[in-house]
Amino acid sequence: LLVAHNxxxxxxxxxxxGLQPKLNMLIQGHGAEFDxxxxxxxxxxxxxxxxxxxxxxxxx
Numbered sequence: 001l002l003v004a005h006n007x008x009x010x011x012x013x014x015x016x017x018g019l020q021p022k023l024n025m026l027i028q029g030h031g032a033e034f035d036x037x038x039x040x041x042x043x044x045x046x047x048x049x050x051x052x053x054x055x056x057x058x059x060x
Contacts, residue, residue, distance in 0.1 A: 019047055027053060
C-alpha cells in the first residue's frame with residue numbers, strides 16, 4: 001500500500017507493532033488523523049480499526 005501511494009517505507013519490525021507507523025503514514029497521506037493513543041499497539045484489533053478507517057477514507 002505504501003508503494004502504491006508513493007510513500008517511503010519506514011524501517012520497522014515485521015510484527016503488529018511495526019505495522020502501526022506504516023498505517024499511520026497511509027492515514028496521514030489521506031489528510032486524516034486516527035487517535036490511537038488509548039489503543040493497544042500490539043493488538044491486531046488496532047490494525048483492523050485502522051484498516052477500516054482507511055477503507056472509509058476511500059469511500060468503500
